Amino acid sequence: MKRFKIIIWGIMILGIAGSCKKSLLDIKNPNEPTTETFWKTEDDAQKGLNAVYSRFYKEGTWMRWLSFRYDLSSDEGWSTSPWNELADWTRFNYVNYNFWEGNNVHWEDFYVSIFRANQVLKFTPEIPFEDETTRSRVIGQAEFLRAIWYFQIAILWEKGALVLEPKDGSYKPEEVSQEQIWAQIEIDLQNAITKLPETWDDANLGRATIGAAKALLAKAYMQQHKYQEAKNELQWLIDREGSLYGLVDNYMDNFTHYNENNKEGIFEIQFSDENKGGTGNSASMATGFQRTQFYAPGGIGWQDGMARSWFVTEYKKEKNLDGGNDIRLYYNLYYKDSPADFPNESPLVYGRTWDSAWGDHMYIRKYSTGYFRDREDYFAPNNFRFLRYADVLLMYAECIVETGGSITEAANYVNKVRQRPSVNLPTLQTSVHSASLNSKEAFMKRLQMERSLELCFEGWRWADLKRWGLLDSEEGIAELKERDADFNNFVIGKHRRLPIPQIEVDNSDNKLTQNPKY
Structure with a gap:
């Protein structure tokens, strides 16, 4: 059961611009909150914060398409999707820079998430709270979440707009460098560390902690080759091995919904199959992990993402101390010879034997739900272990x-x-x-x-x-x-970064420029 139940607060709270002349278009809907009517109470701040967490339940995040950018574009995976444009965006064939599923969806989802975090950071300090610790923790979580999204922007595009307060529809994003984005990520995470708790109670498991902020800050430092600074942050977590953190005995426990928010999970995206709606902003919006549908073998899922075959060779270069193969190979991949390589494990794939139609493909087992059901859908319940x-x-x-x-x-x-x-x-x-x-x-x-x-x-x-x-x-x-x-x-100097969505460049009044060689 998910301990941290995120309140779906789908309305983006925007100020309504004034005008010099009243008209019917200026009438406000009394049933819809605005900036002026909403940010008044401690409960409003908590709902606004939960709206930031709810952005994890969007297709452009780890819920679905982001793994295509990180896993399938790397040497770990590839795509055999019959949707050629989708597959092309995992093999560096970028033609339409506005391809939604490969580019624009990420940009939009990240910046909407930043917008929501900015609202929390702007208005929460002005709201009366019963105690300052609660207020501080709300702000710290928003800083951590904003840093997560800027981290993705720095990795994927290496530049973008640095927006630190809510903007209205007339705002034109101004370009900043990757170095400026990393600097802001450092500031946000350093600030968050001073506000977040080491742990939460059972009702709030899944919220950001000091350890999560320190681990992400270490990653930000390492990407900039600031290894001593990163080591200093990681030391805090290492020193708490055995008390706050540690490795679970069973590797597979990191990827099912049976043993979530355990000592190995420093920050987990809290997926659930309770809601089975779409991914809009309604109260029934889906909160499931959708990647599994796209990675599962044909007849079970869409088989749009697969593993590269070198994994099998690499895992089998050494035996474990019992003389068997590395069990991580079994837990991470489905492949035809797996039953022979792991005779003591189940030979079944989603409760069935290997289908000849799957040939010699290597399917991604990690995070799949074949351990408890016979097919995939868009509502997998297992948390994604982000850190x-x-x-x-x-x-x-x-x-x-x-x-x-x-x-x-x-x-x-x-x-x-x-x-x-x-x-x-x-x-x-x-x-x-x-x-x-x-x-x-x-x-x-x-x-x-x-x-x-x-x-x-x-x-x-x-x-x-x-x-x-x-x-x-x-x-x-x-x-x-x-x-x-x-x-x-792959073209050196070009494909280490994505093209900026062309529509963003075109609409920026020349304040955003396209990435080099695009």
């Missing part, structure tokens, strides 16, 4: 070596992930990858693979590739081509 502790451990290892620390020390944090009880791999020191401890360069290459084997299809691979510079050199692209043929279309 989890395994990621923190691997980031911390990266920061250790990038700040000149001991490779052996860094390997100890990687080993924690490898030796999760259900995974049960040998330490790096005693594994087939022991040579990775011989130099910083060798360790970083191994860490890059360890991150993918643990975190594949969780939305971080694209940011990782950018941080490691693999998108910026012929050598890096050659490595990616070996794993993913779509990178044969």
Whole structure:
């Protein structure tokens, strides 16, 4: 059961512009709140904040299309969608810069979310609260959520408008650099850290915490190669292993709806199958995880997104301490030879045997609902683990070596992930990858693979590739081509970022410019 029940407050509260002459068009609907009538009470502020959280239930976010940008555009996945334009946007064939599902939907959903966060940040300080701690926590959550959306803008387009207060319909967005966006993300998260609690009570599980803000701030620092600053933030979480955070014994528990908001989940998007409406702003708007419908095999889902085959080879390069294959391969992918590779696990896919029509494709199992039902729809109930502790451990290892620390020390944090009880791999020191401890360069290459084997299809691979510079050199692209043929279309200096939606450029009065080489 979802503990944090988000109140769907779909009305965007906008001020109504005045005019010099009254007319019927100026009459306000008495049943619809406006800026002047709404932001009055503590309850109004809480509803406004919940409206910011409700933006996770939009197609341009992790609910549906964002995973196409991060997972399928990376070397982890690809698209065989019969909708050619959709598939083209995972293989760097960008023709229509206004393609909704590939570009504009993200821009709109991110900036509407920012607009809502800006309302909370502007009006909450003016509202009377019974206690200042509650007010402070509302503001801190809005700062954290605004930072999430600006983080996506910095990763996907590398520039955009920096809007820090509510604007009306006459506003023309002014372009700022990626550096300015990162700076604001840092400010928001640093401010949020001073206001958020370490934990919430059961009724509010899923809200932002200090740990979530610190983990996201560390990611922002790492994308800018500020590794010492990132390490400092991650240290706070590392120091609380065993009290606030830790790894769950069973890897699969991170991806079902049976064991949510556990010690490994630092911030989870609270999906639910309670509402089965559309994705508009009504009280019945859908709150389910829709990606599963697009990744499931044909006859069960749409099979628009698949895994690359190199995963099987990479996982099978080493055995666990019991002599079996890495169980993460079983939990992350459906593929024809899985029953032979995992004879002690169920050979069924959504309760059925492998369909010959699926051929040799590799389907994405992670977050699928085949563990409890026989088909997918648009209402999967499992939370998306946006930030989890395994990621923190691997980031911390990266920061250790990038700040000149001991490779052996860094390997100890990687080993924690490898030796999760259900995974049960040998330490790096005693594994087939022991040579990775011989130099910083060798360790970083191994860490890059360890991150993918643990975190594949969780939305971080694209940011990782950018941080490691693999998108910026012929050598890096050659490595990616070996794993993913779509990178044969990749143009260095161009495709590391998306084109700005052309309609936004055209409507900005030249205040927004198109990205280089587009």
